[in-house]
Amino acid sequence: MNYQETTNWMFNQLPMYQLQGASAYKEDLTNIRLLAAHLDNPQNLLKCIHVAGTNGKGSTSHMLSSVLQEAGYKVGLYTSPHLKDFRERIKINGKEISEEFVIEFIAKHKSFFEANDMSFFEMSVGLAFDYFAAEKVDIAIIEVGLGGRLDATNIITPLVSVITNIGLDHTQFLGNTLEAIAGEKAGIIKPNVPVVIGEYTNETKPVFLAKAEENNAPIYLASDLIDQIYLSDLIGDYQFHNKKTVQQTIAVLNNQNAFTISEEQLKEGLLHVVKNTGLQGRWQQLGENPKIICDTAHNKHGLTVVMNQIQNEKFEKLHIVLGVVNDKDLDSILPLFPKEAKYYFCRPDSFRGLSTEILQSESKKHDLIGEKYHSVEIAFAEAKKNASENDFIYVGGSTFVVAELPLD
Secondary structure (H helix, E strand, O other), rough: HHHHHHHHHHHHOOOOOOHHHHHHOOOOOOHOOOHHHHOHHHHHHHOOEEEOOOOOOOHHHHHHHHHHHHHHOOOOEEEOOOOOOOOHHEEEEEEEHHHHHHHHHHHHHHHHHHHOOOOOHHHHHHHHHHHHHOOOOOOOEOOOOOOOHHHHHHHOOOOEEEOOOOOOHHHHOOOOOOOHHHHHHHHHHOOOOOOOEOOOOOHHHHHHHHHHHHOOOOOEEEHHOOOOOOOOOOOOOOOHHHHHHHHHHHHHHHOOOOOOOOOOHHHHHHHHHHHOOOOOOEEEEEOOOOEEEEEEOOOHHHHHHHHHHHHHHOOOOOEEOOEEEEEOOOHHHHHHHHOEEEEEEOOOOOOOOOOOHHHHHHHHHHOOOOEOOOOOOHHHHHHHHOOOOOOOOEEOOOOOHHOOOOOO
């Protein structure tokens, strides 16, 4: 199989949360442990930082990678989902894994995957661990896919665990209270391994403290400990807490004497995240006059911050290109959107995409008025056609929507 055929096989043959939703969520870690053993446990050769959280784990992971790159280290970065190409998920110093490595890995282990019903995510995690071990990275930043306790990445013993925040998302898997979700995310806390908490609430703090105490894990509450926050090229308002989280994590690494990162390297890393890692879709500006911003925020916790940031922008009219997936709790997110905007409803090109008819109808109940369009591309083109140079266009609601934009 060539690269396209290989990734098509990965996507189409096997369960994958990003496409399928609930059916891809595994009940335990048996499969990934079986795969890791089959690969001779490459994860045991890696020094890692493990990053979980409802929002911000992707930005935080990329920031950490950028900082460590500025400090001269060879840094593996595993994140999900991707926007354009599967290879975005697995990078070393900002360079994507080669098509050849992906092809050869799948070809070599395909019969094992089929015999053991490996999920897309399990294969991807195994591939990342195998690649980082083969390339002898100095450190690997590993982002949790979903939850924490039962996530396929949770077979590593990291140098430090990171939990960015807790919000109500993926409640069908993780529970429908902040305490329950915090319990799942806190499942990445390991015995004697320090943990950095980005944000906490009255509901989640006791969960984190109890789990840390149970594991004799030193715990650092970044929001309480970091006073001076450095600038970053990631300018979304929600990066405020992510930067604190990164700064505290780097401080913990320095304390361990495993890595040496200077204050200057920390500052430079935060300033050059996009250049160093290729991160896209986080309050990313796509045009000026009218100003065009896209963002992958897709749940109440993330969208609240983004909508507030939009209200602080100066514009004559607001145009919002909006699409979501079909498991989204619309009653929790639609009230966040401004009523005075003109809406362009679209369905992202995924079979999890919510139909424009339902989105338009549900939006109307919240006084969000607009037309529906057959694709993200058409909706975006229409918004640009209607907007004057003093207007503001926002595109979002789902990672899948942003993935269909011309980002470069």
